[in-house]
Amino acid sequence: MSLAVPAAADRAALADVVARVVRLDPAAVVRLRAAGDTVALWAATPFAVLVTTAAPGRVEPADVTVMASDLLAALSVVDAPEVDPGRAVDDRWRGDLPAGVGWDVIGEIRADEIDAVVARTDAAGLDATAWEADGVRVPARCVVAVAGMGWPEGGAAVPVALSDDGAWMRLDAGRAAVVRHRRPALTVLM
Template identity: 35%
Template sequence: MTLRLADPTERDDLGAFTARVVRLDQTAAIRLTASAGRVSAWARTPFDVLVTRSVAGELDPSGAVSAHASSLLTALAVDRAEAVDTGPPAVWTDELPPVQGWERVDDVPADELDGLADRGLALAREHAGPMGPPASLLDQTVLTVSPQSAGRPVTVPMRVLFAMSGMGFLGAGPDGGDAGGPRVRVSAAGSWVRLDARYGAVVRRRIVSLPLIGAT
């Protein structure tokens, strides 16, 4: 599969995203999907959270491909060929979220999320075991975002902020935010929640508790 990017800036953006993925997990795979002149890169982080970045470009032939992140990084950052060979296919088993149906819940100051992530990292270093931070810390709800109109609030667990921090997304929210600083957009679609910052997004399926059906 061949990847063609619109210009060097788009190539560098995808290269920076891929480098961060490799830094978190050298064995990671990246899923590339193409639509309407844009290529979206997806990766799973060690925090059990998906991260994504969209750049202008196309895949030839069109469709989707899974690549080894380390091989893709070499092609983007070292080979510098105009047409990027995505290399041998990698195994990808994760479900991707829907493309349509996202509803904005609210915008959150990036500095607020950055501070929460820093405090979480301090706790993780204090309580980490042989397998890393405990699941109880990763799954702890650290932020609840309520829509301005009627709707269900969205909870954000610590693992989402760890992924954002590890990918370098925090501190740079979408353009056009308030004068007080960059903001991160929180959106929801069905059982999925998404946090968009300037340099990428973090996506995770929410765990919805099912009602218990009692015996009659």
């Protein structure tokens, strides 16, 4: 098993996202998926939203789940274009992922408004609508996840963009994003 990301800056950016995931949940898992000449990284958060980022590179196998702490150690300790991301724990991944295409930007929220939205969340709860654009309601948990990850960096000059693909919503905060189903998944009882 291997993860190859040629550019040191891209490896550092991946390590930064994984470190933030581990800070929120030390037992988190990360799913790595090949997408052409890019590696997409996905991780669940305690806020019931996904975090994602991508970098030019490749991963073998093309779809594998590893412990976030193992991947962080590999990216932080080994200064090489290719690392061993850790042992596969594919059985620990729960849920599906959105398609990689079809996202339409439908709104933005200024970075300096994120803290105000998070402050209102305490009284309203994580499932309350924190923001709405073009008929898409963004639950507070999505904005709290953006803040919990420490994004966006760069202050008020960096807006957080809201995108929609019909089934999922995405809050883009620079090189990474928070993603959530627009509607809760149905549970099938048998």
